[in-house]
Amino acid sequence: MAKTLQQMVDEVREAMESDLHVRGRSLEVQIRKAGRLLPRRVRQDATYLAQGVAVAANPKLARMVDMAKARQAHRRIVAYLGTVDIGAQRRNAALNLVASIAFALLMTGVLLLFVLWQRGFI
Secondary structure, eight states: OOOOHHHHHHHHHHHIIIIIOOOOSSHHHHHHHHGGGSOHHHHHHHHHHHHHHHHHTSTTGGGGSOHHHHHHHHHHHHHHHHHOOHHHHHHHHHHHHHHHHHHHHHHHHHHHHHHHHHHTOO
């Protein structure tokens, strides 16, 4: 079944909202809010779809939209969003923060012991 460009954009918007928890009144706003949550290639594909909808609104310019490229972009975006686990990303970020704090405390302790040793208190 052939999907229209607007249907593809609507599906991408729903996937971004459900998988990345990124909301917005248009796909452009969602792309901007997603920022680095999306890889560069996926962001470019989403931008192509968003611009394609704007161009397709004008009947004379609608012929400029390459539907094969739009379908491929749609498939790539939906495939990527299907693999995203936002919970795992948040857990990894929290663990990285805890590890950074622990490392800083460890290095501070080592430096303190070194200074005490140099001054002859240990």
